[in-house]
Amino acid sequence: xxxxxxxxxxxxxxxxxxxxxxxxxxxxxxxxxxxxxxxxxxxxxxxxxxxxxxxxxxxxxxxxxxxxxxxxxxxxxxxxxxxxxxxxxxxxxxxxxxxxxxxxxxxxxxxxxxxxxxxxxxxxxxxxxxxxxxxxxxxxxxxxxxxxxxxxxxxxxxxxxxxxxxxxxxxxxxxxxxxxxxxxxxxxxxxxxxxxxxxxxxxxxxxxxxxxxxxxxxxxxxxxxxxxxxxxxxxxxxxxxxxxxxxxxxxxxxxxxxxxxxxxxxxxxxxxxxxxxxxxxxxxxxxxxxxxxxxxxxxxxxxxxxxxxxxxxxxxxxxxxxxxxxxxxxxxxxxxxxxxxxxxxxxxxxxxxxxxxxxxxxxxxxxxxxxxxxxxxxxxxxxxxxxxxxxxxxxxxxxxxxxxxxxxxxxxxxxx
Numbered sequence: 001x002x003x004x005x006x007x008x009x010x011x012x013x014x015x016x017x018x019x020x021x022x023x024x025x026x027x028x029x030x031x032x033x034x035x036x037x038x039x040x041x042x043x044x045x046x047x048x049x050x051x052x053x054x055x056x057x058x059x060x061x062x063x064x065x066x067x068x069x070x071x072x073x074x075x076x077x078x079x080x081x082x083x084x085x086x087x088x089x090x091x092x093x094x095x096x097x098x099x100x101x102x103x104x105x106x107x108x109x110x111x112x113x114x115x116x117x118x119x120x121x122x123x124x125x126x127x128x129x130x131x132x133x134x135x136x137x138x139x140x141x142x143x144x145x146x147x148x149x150x151x152x153x154x155x156x157x158x159x160x161x162x163x164x165x166x167x168x169x170x171x172x173x174x175x176x177x178x179x180x181x182x183x184x185x186x187x188x189x190x191x192x193x194x195x196x197x198x199x200x201x202x203x204x205x206x207x208x209x210x211x212x213x214x215x216x217x218x219x220x221x222x223x224x225x226x227x228x229x230x231x232x233x234x235x236x237x238x239x240x241x242x243x244x245x246x247x248x249x250x251x252x253x254x255x256x257x258x259x260x261x262x263x264x265x266x267x268x269x270x271x272x273x274x275x276x277x278x279x280x281x282x283x284x285x286x287x288x289x290x291x292x293x294x295x296x297x298x299x300x301x302x303x304x305x306x307x308x309x310x311x312x313x314x315x316x317x318x319x320x321x322x323x324x325x326x327x328x329x330x331x332x333x334x335x336x337x338x339x340x341x342x343x344x345x346x347x348x349x350x351x352x353x354x355x356x357x358x359x360x361x362x363x364x365x366x367x368x369x370x371x372x373x374x375x376x377x378x379x380x381x382x383x384x385x386x387x388x389x390x391x392x393x394x395x396x397x398x399x400x401x402x403x404x405x406x407x408x409x410x411x412x413x414x415x416x
Contacts, residue, residue: 009151
């Protein structure tokens with residue numbers, strides 16, 4: 001898991017679509033040479049149409065535009081929507097599309113779940129926000145709470161190289177790297193330092209980087225001295241990460257989890273709740289965000305280390321999907337993110353109170369703990385054995401659409 005940390009980066013936290021979408025659209029509007037976008041979900045709602053117009057305008061002024069969407073998350077793009085882009089010169093690709101069987105999509109596993117934007121190889125956006133209107137507060141009670149970062153500086157070179165490679169290698173992108181980093185950087189222009197943040201770009205794939213994001217989490221938790229705050233939409237991690245959280249709490253670290261209280265996928269809360277007592281016995285404090293669905297995938301440790309990205313802490317993200325996070329060492333950014341999470345806890349969360357825990361758990365608690373423990377302990381192994389195939393990238397042509405079915409108005413929530 002040797003990764004190159006780059007110093008000299010400038011990062012800006014973007015909370016929800018209200019901050020994210022204007023920043024992305026402005027960056028696309030200023031693009032001179034190239035725009036690359038990867039997204040799990042692109043809906044034909046007001047956000048999707050705004051992106052559509054921004055990409056058309058960029059392509060018409062000579063910018064090379066590449067758009068990569070997931071074949072499951074963005075299965076309902078219409079032929080007209082895609083044709084307008086391709087006729088303007090936008091190269092639209094879909095990751096691992098499949099034909100519906102009796103109207104049902106079965107390509108649910110091993111998805112391209114990343115949310116990345118790179119403009120001119122100089123500016124990047126990394127986070128968990130899809131291009132859909134349910135990331136805006138005016139969507140209503142089902143509007144999602146989420147985060148992304150805007151980043152400039154040397155680390156953008158890695159993100160840019162990664163997204164360029166992703167357009168050609170669908171199965172999983174292998175970062176040129178460490179120890180081949182000197183070769184990978186040959187011919188790359190120098191990138192000036194523009195800010196104080198150290199950063200590294202971390203991805204999860206199904207070849208060489210199967211557990212990199214989880215290992216970054218675990219290393220930060222093991223090194224924590226004062227506080228760990230994790231906000232994660234879909235929380236059902238493996239045994240080792242749970243063990244590290246418990247051990248941190250037991251040695252006196254203030255460990256806080258912000259999880260879904262009003263989930264867009266009810267099963268997510270049910271699964272996470274099975275872990276509550278196991279964590280609370282060790283002193284972990286658990287908060288449920290109850291204002292609207294939580295979609296964030298962020299963490300802060302000791303006001304020094306932070307991560308923002310697409311990876312949940314559940315079997316899909318940790319063992320199957322293609323994910324990407326930015327990991328940062330910057331006190332100013334970490335304190336800002338922790339302040340935003342503290343505000344969630346204070347104003348929009350309820351703490352899950354630990355029950356009066358007996359010294360000796362009941363037989364049912366012990367049985368449930370045994371089953372959950374062994375399930376979690378082995379899930380990376382069995383998940384890797386689930387049916388697999390070599391994913392494809394389909395370059396969409398005019399009038400071919402990802403699927404020529406119109407999407408219901410303002411497309412409501414496919415999670416993650």
